[in-house]
Amino acid sequence: MSAYRPRRAWESPLYHAVAENLATFLADRQLRGRPVPFFVVRDFRAFLDCGVPAHGFLRVHCEACGRDRIVPFSCKGRGFCPxxxxxxxxxxxxRLIDETLPEAPVRQWVLTVPxxxxxxxxxxxxxxxxVHHVFLNTVFxxxxxxxxxxSLGRNAKGGAVTFVQRFGDALNLNVHFHALALDGVYSETEDGALLFHPAGPPSDDEVGRVVARVARRVKGxxxxxAEAGDFDAEPDSEDLLPALYG
Ligand SMILES: [Zn+2]
Ligand SMILES: [Zn+2]
Structure with missing residues (x-):
């Protein structure tokens, strides 16, 4: 039987790296005139408190065996805390497996952009x-x-769930898409039942064609x-995320 073992958050290399360098990093960005957006600072600070009993915990008591457990609070961060x-x-x-995805093969498609x-x-x-719209339509x-x-056109339907990631492996700003797409399409029979048609693995050439089509459509x-003058407006100063770029 495996019991709950509290993780020792403060012993991870990531925790050490953030704890030792966060203040310097923030001060450095400030000096360069490119301060880190407040919500990023907030996430980093919360991460340093996450899972550390000194910053708050629950004591959970088990009536059956009489034992107590300390469960530290977690930061519930969305951006950074692993x-x-x-x-x-x-x-x-x-939830996806229990409630959303049908019993059909699923393939992950990842789209990164220049x-x-x-x-x-x-x-x-x-x-x-x-871009997401173009990506999925091309995959479908x-x-x-x-x-x-x-020949059935849009009546043969694909399905996908996409997660938009804002960061790459090196915590660099890199908006990219992870799409879990059903590896085939559904058609509807005359009596209204759904029939799944598996597509099987795409060849490298086919993946290449998908990439080329997405690129062409996004360029379009x-x-x-650009013709409509969409890029002339100043970016929204409220959106501070781009300050992380570069
Ligand atoms: Zn117990
Ligand atoms: Zn956390």
Whole structure:
């Protein structure tokens, strides 16, 4: 039987790195005139308190065996804390499997974009939505093609859940997409039942085609927005995230 073992948050290399360097890092950014946005500072500070009993804990008592346990508070951070993000990820995965995803094969598609576009995506939710739309539609079209159901057009339906990540492995600003897409499409039979058509693994060439199509369509979007003068406006000064860039 495995019992709950409190993690020793303050012993992790990440905790040490943040604890030892946060003040210097924040002061350095301030000096360079590129202060770190307040919500990032807040997340870092909360991380340093997360799972550390000195910053607050619950004492849990078990009536059955009479034992007490100390359960430190967690920071519930969304951006940075690996423990809280990990727990949220596990809960989300369980919910997706129990309640959302049908019993069908799922493939993960990841889309990253060139640097200049990352900057734009960090500024602008509408761009995130637009690029995401292009990405999924292109993946769905590839699935339809590979199941031979292109002729049904949009009536052959794909399904996906996407997580938009704001950071890359090195905690650099890197907006990118992780899409869990059903690896096939559904069609509807005459009596209204749903039929799943598996697509199977895409070849490297097919993945290349998807990338090329997404790139072409996003370039098209950029060109149209540029023509419409969309990029002349000053970025929203409320959105401080881009200050992290570079
Ligand atoms: Zn007990
Ligand atoms: Zn935490």
């Amino acid at each position: 423990s809280c993000c990990g727990r949220r990820m596990a809960e989300t995965a369980a 640097y200049a576009l990352r900057f734009l995506l960090a500024y602008d939710r509408e761009w995130i939505a637009a 079209a590839s699935l339809r093609r590979r199941t031979g159901l292109s 979007l950029l060109a149209r927005r």
